[in-house]
Amino acid sequence: MSVDTVEERVRAILADVFGLEPEAIGPETSAETVEGWDSLQQLTVVLALEEEFDVSLDDEEATTAVTLPSIVTIIRGHLED
Amino acid sequence: MRTGDEVTGPRLLQTTTRETVPEVLAWLDESPTLSRFARACRQLDELWEQQPDLFATRNVLMIRNFTIEALEPFLKVGAYRAGLGLKLFYSGYDPTTSADVSSTDDVDVDIVLVILRLEELVPRLIADFLNLPSSAAADLTADVVDRVLTLAQEAQRRHSAPTLVHNFVTPLKPPGGLSDSQTPHGLLNSVRRMNIDLAAGTDAFKSIHILDTDHLFAQVGLQECEDARGARVAGAPLSVAALRALAAAQVRHIQAVSGPAKKCLVVDCDNTLWGGVVGEDGIARLVLGESGAGRKHRNLQQDLVNLRRRGAVLAICSKNEAADVLDVLRTHPDILLREEDFAAMRINWRDKAENIVSIAEELNLGLEHIVLLDDNPAECDWVRTQLPEVHVIEWPRDLEPSLTLDDLGLFDTLGVTDEDRGRTKSYRAETKRRAAREKSGSLADYLRSLNMVATVGQAGPEHLPRVAQLILRTNQFNLTTRRHDMTELESMMGAPDAAVVWLDLRDRFGASGIVGCGILRNQGDDALIDTLLLSCRVIGRGAEAVLVHMLAKLALERGAATLIGEYIPSKRNALAVNFYRDLGFEGPEKSGVGLLWRWTLSRGLPSLPESLEVIYQDAVR
Numbered sequence: 001m002s003v004d005t006v007e008e009r010v011r012a013i014l015a016d017v018f019g020l021e022p023e024a025i026g027p028e029t030s031a032e033t034v035e036g037w038d039s040l041q042q043l044t045v046v047l048a049l050e051e052e053f054d055v056s057l058d059d060e061e062a063t064t065a066v067t068l069p070s071i072v073t074i075i076r077g078h079l080e081d
Numbered sequence: 082m083r084t085g086d087e088v089t090g091p092r093l094l095q096t097t098t099r100e101t102v103p104e105v106l107a108w109l110d111e112s113p114t115l116s117r118f119a120r121a122c123r124q125l126d127e128l129w130e131q132q133p134d135l136f137a138t139r140n141v142l143m144i145r146n147f148t149i150e151a152l153e154p155f156l157k158v159g160a161y162r163a164g165l166g167l168k169l170f171y172s173g174y175d176p177t178t179s180a181d182v183s184s185t186d187d188v189d190v191d192i193v194l195v196i197l198r199l200e201e202l203v204p205r206l207i208a209d210f211l212n213l214p215s216s217a218a219a220d221l222t223a224d225v226v227d228r229v230l231t232l233a234q235e236a237q238r239r240h241s242a243p244t245l246v247h248n249f250v251t252p253l254k255p256p257g258g259l260s261d262s263q264t265p266h267g268l269l270n271s272v273r274r275m276n277i278d279l280a281a282g283t284d285a286f287k288s289i290h291i292l293d294t295d296h297l298f299a300q301v302g303l304q305e306c307e308d309a310r311g312a313r314v315a316g317a318p319l320s321v322a323a324l325r326a327l328a329a330a331q332v333r334h335i336q337a338v339s340g341p342a343k344k345c346l347v348v349d350c351d352n353t354l355w356g357g358v359v360g361e362d363g364i365a366r367l368v369l370g371e372s373g374a375g376r377k378h379r380n381l382q383q384d385l386v387n388l389r390r391r392g393a394v395l396a397i398c399s400k401n402e403a404a405d406v407l408d409v410l411r412t413h414p415d416i417l418l419r420e421e422d423f424a425a426m427r428i429n430w431r432d433k434a435e436n437i438v439s440i441a442e443e444l445n446l447g448l449e450h451i452v453l454l455d456d457n458p459a460e461c462d463w464v465r466t467q468l469p470e471v472h473v474i475e476w477p478r479d480l481e482p483s484l485t486l487d488d489l490g491l492f493d494t495l496g497v498t499d500e501d502r503g504r505t506k507s508y509r510a511e512t513k514r515r516a517a518r519e520k521s522g523s524l525a526d527y528l529r530s531l532n533m534v535a536t537v538g539q540a541g542p543e544h545l546p547r548v549a550q551l552i553l554r555t556n557q558f559n560l561t562t563r564r565h566d567m568t569e570l571e572s573m574m575g576a577p578d579a580a581v582v583w584l585d586l587r588d589r590f591g592a593s594g595i596v597g598c599g600i601l602r603n604q605g606d607d608a609l610i611d612t613l614l615l616s617c618r619v620i621g622r623g624a625e626a627v628l629v630h631m632l633a634k635l636a637l638e639r640g641a642a643t644l645i646g647e648y649i650p651s652k653r654n655a656l657a658v659n660f661y662r663d664l665g666f667e668g669p670e671k672s673g674v675g676l677l678w679r680w681t682l683s684r685g686l687p688s689l690p691e692s693l694e695v696i697y698q699d700a701v702r
Contacts (some may be wrong), residue, residue: 016116019123040150043315047151047308048116051321062314 006079007072013048014068017041030067042066049075102128102135106162115321118154125161136166139191139335144172144236146201148317155328163336177202177228190240192335195233196247198318199272207268210256215266222275230282233289241568243338246283247294248276253303288567290495292334294327301326337493340554343472344450346388347437350399350406352456353476354382354418359405370415377477382417384486389422392501393492394444394508396425398436403428424508433460434467444508445617452491498547500594510591511618528622528692531588535624537631538698540581545570547595548583551614556653558625559614560660578603580635584628586619593619599628601635608636609645623690629664633686644682649675
């Protein structure tokens with residue numbers, strides 16, 4: 001799976017979870033910049049990512065997957081395994 | 082936000098063009114992922130905000146002791162699908178020991194969900210189970226059941242709202258391992274016992290109901306329901322699979338609290354109740370039985386029998402010769418459904434939609450209460466277009482791969498009364514009455530020929546379930562349409578300034594059971610008929626006047642000078658607008674919401690109809 005596709009799919013997930021357009025999601029997107037990205041929504045983000053990519057994030061990953069770049073890195077790591 | 086088309090791509094185009102509820106739901110159904118649920122939920126929230134009439138509001142208080150908010154998109158979208166707009170309120174995380182449920186003081190709560198996890202409620206019970214003497218474990222479990230029931234009762238009283246207690250989920254891995262199940266005092270058996278005690282402590286009709294989370298999660302798979310990582314990092318122990326199943330079950334229960342959505346299932350015969358076409362294949366070659374291809378037809382019949390026993394009404398609508406179908410129902414060795422299981426039959430060559438309308442008229446039901454189950458796609462389509470109110474199931478296609486009729490939730494109830502179980506019988510008696518009516522000369526002759534006996538009395542606890550059910554479901558002859566629930570009824574039953582009266586009717590064709598009720602409230606020198614209603618099956622036979630007579634008698638005994646009858650118009654009760662006038666009451670005066678009619682009790686009591694024998698049971702309790 002190409003990197004672009006992973007990033008595109010992550011953007012789509014974040015866009016759906018937070019009610020944004022995918023174009024509004026960029027490298028600077030993070031829990032700091034998106035309204036409503038609190039600890040409750042973080043859980044939704046993780047669960048939605050796991051569902052989309054059929055992967056399981058560990059405790060560390062689940063708590064650090066809070067920016068678009070970090071999420072893409074984590075997911076790519078799983079897909080390359 | 083709309084951006085230029087050149088950078089949008091197909092996905093964005095989709096997101097910006099969904100402007101109606103069906104469009105949002107269709108987009109979600111393409112790929113019902115959690116992230117799409119989240120977006121669909123937001124979009125439906127927005128549509129509801131713009132058009133408040135789209136959904137009926139239900140304020141839901143969730144009393145919980147763990148993080149369950151991730152449930153929201155599943156729960157709200159499921160409710161939107163059912164026409165309900167939920168507003169969710171949450172307790173704090175420790176609702177049994179603190180007054181942690183008070184954030185809803187200014188909200189009129191419609192339903193309370195009590196969902197507590199044992200692991201958080203009594204951590205010792207799970208973690209230290211092997212260290213606990215069995216008497217200590219028994220004490221702990223009894224105490225937990227007691228706390229949950231007390232909490233539910235308090236919430237139910239405080240909000241006057243139906244309350245759904247979620248029972249406990251048996252732990253995935255009991256600390257005792259294999260030995261746990263060897264004694265009745267193991268952890269698994271203890272949790273099972275707690276669930277039995279919870280069910281015993283509530284009651285199907287007491288406005289506190291059980292949602293069997295344990296069984297639900299067993300259906301999904303206990304392993305699948307656990308999210309150990311979520312529990313560690315977010316205090317959120319339920320998996321997406323568990324949240325989905327839980328939300329669906331909650332929506333079903335929330336709907337069932339108001340009674341079944343549908344009342345009558347109209348079923349086809351050939352290739353539905355049995356395989357094959359009776360008119361061509363003959364009875365001997367029909368496919369029906371315990372084994373082979375006949376099994377699925379037999380299973381469908383069993384599902385229909387169960388529905389009937391729960392209070393749904395069955396009817397047949399089949400393009401056939403009546404004699405052929407009746408022959409199968411009467412003589413086929415493997416048939417489960419008999420002639421007497423059906424309240425109405427239309428076996429002829431006429432248009433299916435017309436036949437369904439005629440069944441609805443015969444049973445006095447609205448088309449919105451009818452479900453058709455038929456194997457023929459063309460017939461299904463035809464009825465869908467002709468009668469959009471009717472819910473059509475194309476069988477078996479709509480139930481594939483593994484759904485049952487019950488899974489559709491169309492006939493869900495949270496309790497079954499004797500009247501439910503005997504409903505088909507009473508509809509069949511009604512058909513015989515109609516035949517008798519057609520034979521007799523005048524209405525008066527007919528009513529006399531019925532030999533009706535009305536029994537009336539003041540309600541005791543044993544009558545309340547049925548009275549509450551009537552109050553919830555009666556629309557046409559319902560003078561005020563006040564939907565008092567069990568709790569209100571219980572308090573009125575015991576109050577010195579109120580009385581709840583029931584009426585039971587039988588005649589030479591059979592017993593109809595409790596079909597009417599009235600509620601009297603004292604207001605100074607006046608006694609007000611707060612509620613007066615009669616099941617639509619018995620309207621116009623004089624039982625109405627018997628109820629009023631009984632209420633007047635009680636009012637007089639209690640020293641009232643005037644009996645006041647009230648009429649509050651609703652969408653469905655126009656037929657009762659002149660009821661009090663026709664009985665000889667004076668008026669009307671306008672009240673805030675309706676009309677008031679007066680009867681001065683010094684005149685005596687409103688007269689009783691001659692065609693009925695009246696028996697007073699426990700006239701003064």
